[in-house]
Amino acid sequence: MAFNFNWSPLIADTDRVRDMLTSSLNKSPKPPIIVDDILVNELNLGSTPPELEILEIGDLAEDRFRGIFKMSYTGDAYLTLKTRVQANPLNTYLSTKPSFTSPMPLAASSGLTIPLQITLSDIRLSGFVILVFSKQKGITLVFRNDPLESLKVSSTFDSIPFIKDYLQRTIESQLRVLFMEDLPAIIHRLSLRLFDPELQPAVNPALRNVDTDARPPIDPFASPAQQPVDSSGIPLDDEFALDHPTETYASFSQKNLLRLATLAESQRTLSLFTPSIRDTVYRAWANAADRNEAAGGANTPLTKPTTLSRIQSSLGLHSTWSSASSQVSDTASQATRPSMVSAASGATVYTLNTSRPRAQRKRKNRVVNLRKTKDDKDISDLASISSGYTDSMSQNQSGSASRSLSGTGVSSLSGTLAREGEINTPPRSPQKKFGFQGHGESSKLGVETFGKSHPITPRVSHLQEEDTDETPRASTVLPLPQKKDVERHALPRMQTLPTRPRSLEMLPRSSSELNLSSLGAAFSEGSSGGILEQAWMMKMATEIARKVAEEKAKQGGWRRDSEQRYSTGEEAPPAYVS
Template sequence: MAFNFNWSPLIADTERVRDMLTNSLNKSPKPPIIVDDILVNELNLGSTPPSLEILEIGDLAEDRFRGIFKMSYSGDAYLTLKTRVQANPLNTFLSTKPSFASPQPLAASSGLTIPLQITLSDIRLSGFVILVFSKQKGITLVFRNDPLESLKVSSTFDAIPFVRDYLQRTIESQLRTLFMEDLPAIIHKLSLRLWSQEHQTADIQEPSKAEYDGPAPIDPFASPAQQPLDAQGDPLEGVAPFTLDTPSETYASFSQKNLLRLAALAESQRTLSLFTPGMRDTVYRAWANAADRGELSNGASTPLNRPATLSRIQSTLGSHSAGSSSAPSQASDSLSQATRPSLATMASAPTTYTLGSTSRPRAARKRKNRIVDLRKDRGEKDASDAASVSSGYAESASQSASGSANQSMPATEPSSLPSSMFRDGEVATPPRSPRKKVGFQRPASDAGGRAAADSTLRGRPVTPRAQNAAHVDQTADDETPRASLYLPEKQQTRQRNDEPKQRGSRQALPRMQTLPVRPKPPTFARSSSEVSLRNLAPAAFAIDGQGSSGGILEQAWMMKMATEIARRVAEEKTPQGRLWRPGSDDGQDATGGREAPPAYAS
């Protein structure tokens, strides 16, 4: 992606800019030494354009744009100002003092006004620029820091050091306010004239109307709330999703080819393989949203959905161990390799089922988190605390790469996905929601404690307690539609075991999503300056919840991957756990349910 800045027309049209500069320079109260209006006599933008380095693009569309640039300028622009100054220092000194305690000189303070021509040249600028453009609101350009690095002021009084220094100081301070306050207003006005016709006329009628009114005018349509949030910034359950992009429209782009590509891309990021398939015309919104998520996890109030996912992880592992109990043949890795394909195919039906029962808000949230996962994974591959999961990832990756049987899965499953999604309305969601709520409503402290407990448990692959927890889950969910399926007893139990597994694996999504989120934020920022920027203007960054608008493609693929991975992890854990601790099963239902697995807290 490239931006083509056309510098030369800017040089040509300096008339209006000059007028605006004149206005803005005369607006603020002038120091007493300047006794006349400041006129911008000459303005030349020079032939060297400023260099812009794109740090971040928050939003990009045909009619809107938001980005952060690092701007540096060391061109040959110059500016000539004309004014008249009071040359008598005693006059300027006494004019600001109360007359009662003034010595009231007879004639020593008589004024001598001198026309002064000031040339500002060798302007060196360097700063972070936040540029927001929307067709309705025009261009808003804000400097995050003081961009003025150095400046050469040459004037009529260069021979007198006192006056020269004074002028240098005064003009620098004036310029700083110009850059920080007036320039954004000028650019805003100009852009309004350029783009919107109604503003054009309004501006002509009332020139002072379009004043600069805030650090960065917020365009509500440029960054819609992708998901209803409560006061703490957590996604609300049961509220109709409020998203601008309708996922149903993107189904058309589903194709095996695309999915395969995405899968390959993601796999390549999970391994250390240097091969990255080229994805053309791709904008990674996840990257743009990194700031947002980073801030979320930085914030004092951690989102509540983290505890929720923790609880889900626990149940997931438990269910998987339960599932594996019915399939003792998977005790070893090598064995499971062989059996896995069949298991996977079996799981496919419930998978689609659970997907279909997913309520919209959840889907939206998941999408958001999943995006995090994409890059997080890469950044955190060697993180020790995620060892178990990453090992699972790696294995699944290698499996998908090598195992021919597994290869077929991505191909077959996605095709069934759309239909399962459409089943949304038919499936009764209520039975699911209570369990989810339990997960969500768990206090954060509880979750933290559990997380700590989980970390201790982590060393042991699987505990029987987790298994029990899974059973609890299972019994709680009797109303699930699986009852409608009439199966032989044995098969039903199998199905039963599978079903929580699938559900768990579906719920495992948030786990792998949140996992990356937490450690990422400060370290992942591309540069320290960016972090400081964000700290400077949290509000500006909070605006963009863009990251949550990941494509449906990603969503579908990620769901699949999550299902697969979670299953793998569970499968690998359970046999070992079985081997280590065959004995302990019941009797610790309540505690086991609470204490269960995931060690991602650290």
């Protein structure tokens, strides 16, 4: 992974930075020796950019980013300040002391102010930087430790050691404050001006140009689409980049966050075994789900993951959380009996973005190593199925749509809606899950699971009815996910099973089933997700890539090629047969 760090526009726009520095330097109470405003006279960021080493990336999407960097700077930047200082040490000494104990000198403390020019150069910085970027909230940059290693202060008083030392000390301490407190504020304000649409008109055109210039290099989807499954993380990003911005925003809307909160609340109260530390739990579960998805994949139709990914992209963060929470509750109730419901949620967890950056990166690597070509074929398969739909939404959900005989985008939509509904009410009842319990434990035997899943078939009809019904499901809480699962089970199996029995074993069937398997696997297999997981990963990656490709195609790019490929893939036998 690489960043294109554009240093030159920063150098160009020093006026604004200078103003802000000036105001921030004068904001904090100045040491008594400085009797006038500090004026930033000259600011040169130098030609050497700081070195940034990526230590950790916690969150990555088009509109947000969170990462930890190790920064070191040994460049040639310099800064010249102008101010006036009090040259009489007795004067500064007295100004800080209470007057009651002042010796009240008659004239010995009379002031002598001297204009002073200070040049700060040879700045050496090294520290850990936490950078959080969100389009709505701007850039937050925080130094985790004191980054200032050394700097050289040269001033008009270099010949007087006492004053020189004093200045050096004072300026260093002031700079430390600047780095730790003021600089984050400055950067935040700057970024807000850049990103906030309301404030943007105020920004001068040059700046905006800088902004737009800077973006293209960052824009990840220009190149990678043609190679859908790439070892790097880029395809993932592409997916998000290509999504309609409003969609991604929606996933972070206040409403969703609220739902999340309520979910967490209910989960806490309803499940005895819910761990109290939310965040850690979620991560752990997400990982477990990832691992186990493979196991559950026995019955999965190939197309299922598509739906999942669709959901993921549209629902974003909040669905992730919901699924995670539901998972948690499931496990609490019964480690031995994974349920459909839990499975569904688990799958979503996997796809969703909270865990995305890390997990997916890893997996991609594995995918590449293992079986790139086969998965490619799968992808093509998927693509062919989905290609019929022009709208990207419908494409993503095409899998589910085709499976459910209702076959309309509406039904799939309703499915997603139902998912959203889940958020409010995490699955509470372990009983509902038992139908698939056997599944999880006998993870790899597709046929058996099939049989076991049959009992639920009655519900399938139920579900279908509901699906055709176009009323939004948000309010209908628990039953929906289950039904969906069932539906997904039944229909796709019929299609896929006969042709590719083996594939069922390895690939997660649907989001819901994945979870099933994952739960089972988590407990039985442990961490070795192995081939199945990788296969699933592949699916995900390919799916994403496909979406990218389609977007590209829509935009008039190389659609024909992709179509060709897809079509060939369609004809080819399933890739993951081995």
